[in-house]
Amino acid sequence: MMSVQTIMKGSKCSNVSSEASVVVKNLTKSFGNLLVLDDVSFNVCRGEFLCIVGPTGCGKTTFLNSLTKLYNIDKGEILVEDKPIDLKKHNIAYIFQEYSTMPWLKVEENVSFGLRIKGYSEDVIKKRVDKVIGMVGLEKYRHYYPKQLSASMLQRVVIARAFAIEPELLLMDEPYGQLDLQLRYKLEDELLRLWEETGVTVIFITHNIEEAVYLSDRILVLTNKPTKIKEDLVNELPRPRDIADSGFVELRNKVTDLIKWW
């Protein structure tokens, strides 16, 4: 169990408040006899950028799916803003590993999808869609279908859709794993900009240690099955960060040592 003190340390980013936005208590999940999540507890502060890393196949995606109760969990309590998590009531956006755009909808229809489900008026929808499509730089492509776009553009559509609902919590499951490095850098910087602008709380799952060190305010390092929290590291490196900076390299090597299995 993590102490309150660790949580309060949080980050020095102006976005982050010391109040917990997400509280996870004793989360346990197994598939049949296979115990995947073993009594995991942690908090995430409002506006914090939390990265979760762990060895390949350790159950990171299960972790996120259990957290949102997309999977039934065996035991545990998950609170968002002091209320039990409910995907219908809370404003939560989830970005999946695959580019989960709907192929029969144009870019702007994909982006407005969540808003329509939530029943916003056409006025609000138009305003919001204009805003987020502008934020990710896809103005020229709003009438295109997903298959006409490149991988990085699709990823931006998904990001725009997530931000359109003005989420209080943004969950991302290895969103940039399949992109090449140059695009990844670019989208990472875009994400940081959006995060700073909106003050959203982010839980970001990744395999990539460098990515975690680059993005996060805090890093949770997970163990292999069953998944537990091995280490809770505060990342106070000043932004914008530099991969060649000695503090950066030190933290990267520290996390690598914690999960290295290869």
Add this chain to the structure above:
Amino acid sequence: MFMENTRTVTMDKLMIKCSNICKTFESKHDSNEVIRDFNLEIKENEFVVLFGPGQCGKTTLLNIIAGLEQATMGQVFINGHEIKEPGPDRGMVYQTIALFPWLTVMGNVEFGPKVLGVKKKERKERSQYYIDLVGLQGYEKHFPVKLSGGMSQRVGIARAYCNNPAVILLDEPFGHLDAQTRYLMEEELEKICSKERRTIVFVTNNIEEAIYLADRIVLLTNCPTTTKKEYIIDIQKPRDYTSSEFLKLRKEITNETDQTI
């Protein structure tokens, strides 16, 4: 007994020569110029990485060297012979792994020598040697569906080596693996290469991977592809991803790389 390495090491012999390669894909409605006047000379036993932004035409270039695709203009020579079609002197490792799903690990690895008519005893010995080399001993009888991504690509590498080709071509072989498995495979490939010297052309869009493995990096421009700059990498192998010279070089090359959207 199968000889481990029959090739004599002569570092200065010219192995691959690409001269003035151009490639344009023509369709009914438009034409797309992918490669423009590309020249490259690779010496025997050199490890060359072709590095460039996504979708810049790297695979097309490699396919031309492999003989899988014809250049619109220009020629490729390997060991002085002009390349017109695929041949056993070039082993290829694919981005999509492309194992034969109906063959076991052993069946996949010995496929090349079998087609070339190598006797069974020698073929088995040779395949076993390369299966051991890539660390898959004990998996000889497994079928590809039972293997993880990293293991499948080990089979791909063993299969490419098993024909004892002069040149091995690798097309983003670790592109589909997660970051951690990729580090593992890069370390493994580095070990294999130091044990079994070959001329290697390796295509990637991952700068870390490029610097970790290469003797020389050829930085390509975005479409149409041609050489923008070359870097000789003389950091001692095995290399450290977080050493200051590694990171400095990584930044330098990243800044030189063309941007794509």
